[in-house]
Amino acid sequence: MNSSEEKIHSTVIILLHKIAPEADLNKLLNHSDIRQTLGIDSFDFLNFTISISDTFNISIPEDDYGKLVSLADIIQYIKNQNPQFS
Amino acid sequence: MADFCMPSLGADMKTGILVEWHVQPGDRLKRGDIIADVETDKGIMEVEVFEDCIIDEILTQPNTEVPVGTTIAKLHSAIGQESSATSAQMIVQNGQQAAQGTKELVLETQPGVPSTLESQPIASIPPPSAEPSESQRLKISPLARKLAAELSIDLNQVKGTGYAGAIQAQDIQAVALARTQKQAQISPEVEPAEAVAIASPATVQPQLRTEFQTRMRRAIATAMSRSNRDIPHYYLETQIDMSRPLQWLAKENQMRSLKDRILLIVLLLKATATALTDVPELNGYWLNDNLQVEEAIHIGFAISLRQGGLVTPAIHHADLKNLDELMMTMRDLIERTRGGKLRSSELTDSTVTVTSLGELGVQKVFGVIYPPQVALIGFGKITEQPWADQGMLDIRPILSVTLAGDHRATDGIVGTRFLQRLDFHLQAIAQP
Numbered sequence: 001m002n003s004s005e006e007k008i009h010s011t012v013i014i015l016l017h018k019i020a021p022e023a024d025l026n027k028l029l030n031h032s033d034i035r036q037t038l039g040i041d042s043f044d045f046l047n048f049t050i051s052i053s054d055t056f057n058i059s060i061p062e063d064d065y066g067k068l069v070s071l072a073d074i075i076q077y078i079k080n081q082n083p084q085f086s
Numbered sequence: 087m088a089d090f091c092m093p094s095l096g097a098d099m100k101t102g103i104l105v106e107w108h109v110q111p112g113d114r115l116k117r118g119d120i121i122a123d124v125e126t127d128k129g130i131m132e133v134e135v136f137e138d139c140i141i142d143e144i145l146t147q148p149n150t151e152v153p154v155g156t157t158i159a160k161l162h163s164a165i166g167q168e169s170s171a172t173s174a175q176m177i178v179q180n181g182q183q184a185a186q187g188t189k190e191l192v193l194e195t196q197p198g199v200p201s202t203l204e205s206q207p208i209a210s211i212p213p214p215s216a217e218p219s220e221s222q223r224l225k226i227s228p229l230a231r232k233l234a235a236e237l238s239i240d241l242n243q244v245k246g247t248g249y250a251g252a253i254q255a256q257d258i259q260a261v262a263l264a265r266t267q268k269q270a271q272i273s274p275e276v277e278p279a280e281a282v283a284i285a286s287p288a289t290v291q292p293q294l295r296t297e298f299q300t301r302m303r304r305a306i307a308t309a310m311s312r313s314n315r316d317i318p319h320y321y322l323e324t325q326i327d328m329s330r331p332l333q334w335l336a337k338e339n340q341m342r343s344l345k346d347r348i349l350l351i352v353l354l355l356k357a358t359a360t361a362l363t364d365v366p367e368l369n370g371y372w373l374n375d376n377l378q379v380e381e382a383i384h385i386g387f388a389i390s391l392r393q394g395g396l397v398t399p400a401i402h403h404a405d406l407k408n409l410d411e412l413m414m415t416m417r418d419l420i421e422r423t424r425g426g427k428l429r430s431s432e433l434t435d436s437t438v439t440v441t442s443l444g445e446l447g448v449q450k451v452f453g454v455i456y457p458p459q460v461a462l463i464g465f466g467k468i469t470e471q472p473w474a475d476q477g478m479l480d481i482r483p484i485l486s487v488t489l490a491g492d493h494r495a496t497d498g499i500v501g502t503r504f505l506q507r508l509d510f511h512l513q514a515i516a517q518p
Binding site: 023041046 | 347393
């Protein structure tokens with residue numbers, strides 16, 4: 001991970017913690033399925049995508065939900081959508 | 087002057103922790119206003135008043151645990167003195183009856199959890215006085231009387247939490263439990279009068295919070311054991327082709343901003359609520375050996391807590407809400423459930439339950455009915471499956487919907503009709 005990726009990573013972790021404060025984020029590896037690992041339901045996930053969209057100033061069409069499975073996916077997605085973070 | 091008592095927010099609730107008051111002496115409250123936050127096995131709840139009133143005195147300090155039925159505040163009716171004596175209308179949470187002649191403002195317990203079934207209002211009986219005379223008939227449910235006799239409990243030591251202070255089975259159980267605890271701690275021979283004392287207010291210790299999970303587990307255990315013991319379940323399943331609803335939803339969401347998107351579960355809830363208006367027999371309670379159909383459709387939606395446990399807050403009047411309103415209600419409910427800020431009515435009003443485990447990957451749900459409800463609808467995972475339609479084989483997204491029904495209340499044919507209507511309404515949402 002380069003420094004820009006690390007920044008995205010730590011921000012995403014903060015957002016996840018806000019959505020699911022009671023979830024154990026230590027269990028989450030870079031390639032783990034976030035929803036399965038943390039027990040994120042569709043409402044949590046919607047809130048999570050809203051917060052990512054707002055924070056990184058990107059739009060996330062519903063068709064792209066499949067690209068947001070793991071932390072690694074999300075970091076890649078944010079970099080692709082907003083060059084400012086790549 | 088009326089007593090405001092620690093309400094029973096579930097048949098298995100013995101004590102509640104008064105977390106915080108929302109009012110001060112002298113405050114005027116309208117029906118439905120929040121008076122206090124109370125912590126139970128199911129989380130912190132905002133307790134509402136069911137009558138306009140004025141707070142006279144607060145008796146219980148915040149962070150204090152008290153038994154159900156303990157007077158925690160004194161208040162008087164805001165309507166007028168005469169009304170509190172004779173015509174105070176008590177709005178019952180499930181809106182079924184109003185008792186007359188009640189002097190006490192009493193929070194109704196869960197509308198018919200089995201141990202409170204017997205506590206139907208006894209409107210013709212005068213309000214309780216501080217010291218009931220021999221001639222005055224004690225207000226007590228038959229089951230409570232039987233329990234008291236079995237457990238050798240002196241009825242004069244029991245504070246009723248039902249209508250107008252009527253003693254219910256759970257009041258007896260609370261005293262019995264307190265006595266058991268006292269006996270375990272102090273001596274093998276204890277009079278009931280002393281036993282009540284052990285349940286008197288005690289400041290909440292930090293470990294009570296850590297015991298929260300254990301208590302919630304016990305609450306679930308009690309309700310589910312009762313369900314399995316008393317309810318003869320029947321199970322039906324239908325498979326629904328979700329092609330059209332999913333296409334409709336995808337198209338609809340494309341036009342919406344991220345914040346306004348609708349989730350599939352909301353479509354399922356809407357179709358469920360509408361189908362229940364077609365087949366109302368599944369929306370109600372099994373009470374006193376009778377099916378009591380409820381007019382209002384309050385869907386209890388099972389929300390699992392990540393730290394373990396389950397809460398099923400009610401989506402009030404789900405049939406009258408459109409998709410956007412349902413979406414908003416659900417987001418609010420889930421947020422407050424997880425944050426531990428539900429209102430008392432949301433935990434006691436559900437007329438039917440919906441559980442959706444499909445999101446976590448399970449195909450079919452075989453539900454356990456939450457008594458005294460008579461049905462539970464389970465949504466599984468949508469999977470792609472081979473599907474034959476008009477002689478053509480295709481691959482379609484298929485949703486398994488199951489119904490657990492109480493066979494005392496309805497027969498399989500009613501459940502069948504419901505599942506057919508559910509399918510119909512789900513497809514109908516997708517019609518232009």
